[in-house]
Amino acid sequence: MKFWVGVTDTEWFNFLSNIAPDEVNFWQPSGNVTFQALKPGELFLFKLHSPFNFITGGGFFVSFSRLPISVAWQTFGEKNGAASYELLRSRIMKYRVQHKTYEPDPMIGCIILTSPFFFTKDEWIPVPKDWNPSLVRGKTYDYHEPIGAALWLAVQERIQNKSISKKVNEKDSIFAEESSSYGPEYLIRARLGQGAFRVLVTEAYQRSCGITGERTLPVLEAAHIKPYVDSGPNKVNNGLLLRSDIHKLFDLGYLTITNDFNVEISKRIKEEYENGRDYYLLHGNKLKAMPSNVKDCPSREYIEWHNQNIYVP
Structure with a gap:
């Protein structure tokens, strides 16, 4: 089974770790990208931008969608990792320097994650030894391979201390069935929030x-x-x-x-x-x-x- 380690904006992480929401939009500044590395319910980990070469938390993948910035804000608000629409837009535009044509409401990529968790600094996990500093978006790991298994074990030890299992609500879970493949029950019972519900219904x-x-x-x-x-x-x-x-x-x-x-x-x-x-x-x-x-x-x-x-x- 796979999981993803995604390069994460530090300001985005710091803001969300303070408010600890039930879901987040891990946005991509370009609307031309896609994300097909994970299936719903699989693990997505946050790796901060260099020089912070640590894994600092994660969440459970729900879906990927392309949305205008305004709709992303209407849907997720502060769960986009910013206190206001204006601040969200300015952060996104900072990464869109290659887009020369002015767009009043550009499309962005939205990776929707539910039941996010945020490690305290003393819980941060050093990046795996095979991590390439030149990676821009992230890297897939496998639970069944040595490096992936070691990373998963470190994450699992920290998750046990979080209240993730208490946030899980069966009526809103991504999956209706349990699977022993993932280990802890909360991995396959990630709760859908209101924003994720809107995105899934919109795409359906x-x-x-x-x-x-x-x-x-x-x-x-x-x-x-x-x-x-x-x-x-x-x-x-x-x-x-x-x-x-x-x-x-x-x-x-x-x-x-x-x-x-x-x-x-x-x-x-x-x-x-x-x-x-x-x-x-x-x-x-x-x-x-x-x-x-x-x-x-x-x-x-x-x-x-x-x-x-x-x-x-």
């Missing part, structure tokens, strides 16, 4: 509103079918990607979807606001965007809960 719906087909990313939001406050999980099959106004109406019970994925619009819109013509045009339509993976499609259980507890015809 091919960046299109499920009801209208709208593709303007800044106005698309990940809606919970069964609200999180009512024990609805951060899982894609409890999500819909909706245009922001549609999302509000869905949450307030003015519209819903049926078990066969048809749209229903409540008569309350016309009764209460004497309007709603554009919304009633959607009534009876099939969803215009759906996940390609059947297991990510809206769950009948959550749809029925929404129709019984939130939607009023």
Whole structure:
């Protein structure tokens, strides 16, 4: 099994280690890169920029996505490793010196990690002996090879003292099954945060509103079918990607979807606001965007809960 050691911005690490969030966006300044080194739930370790040749923490990989800086900020806020949007943008632009053309809202690469952990300085681990100082992004290691096994053992000893296992919530875990391949249970039960939920739902719906087909990313939001406050999980099959106004109406019970994925619009819109013509045009339509993976499609259980507890015809 593989894990990744990624070269990490020191300011990013210092800021996040102070606030200890439930998830982080390990951003890449260029939107032209991709990240395919890990599968969901696998380990991603932080290695600070030289001269700090130490591994200082890590997290568990959820997904990779390309997002405009503004959407990354809307989605993760301070979990991007900066106290404000302006500071985040300035740090990213510092690394984008090769981009000569001005871009008001450039795309960046977003490596989404959940259940991050941060070592105290006395816990920092020296980089492995085969680490090449010229590495810009990072390096893959294998648990079953001597160098990787030694590094994993050192990380595992430090993780045991962290509260990672206490953060794990089965209803939001990346995997539904346990696997002895990874050792500690928390490695395969990494909890999905709200930001990761939004990214996964956005990608599952091919960046299109499920009801209208709208593709303007800044106005698309990940809606919970069964609200999180009512024990609805951060899982894609409890999500819909909706245009922001549609999302509000869905949450307030003015519209819903049926078990066969048809749209229903409540008569309350016309009764209460004497309007709603554009919304009633959607009534009876099939969803215009759906996940390609059947297991990510809206769950009948959550749809029925929404129709019984939130939607009023």
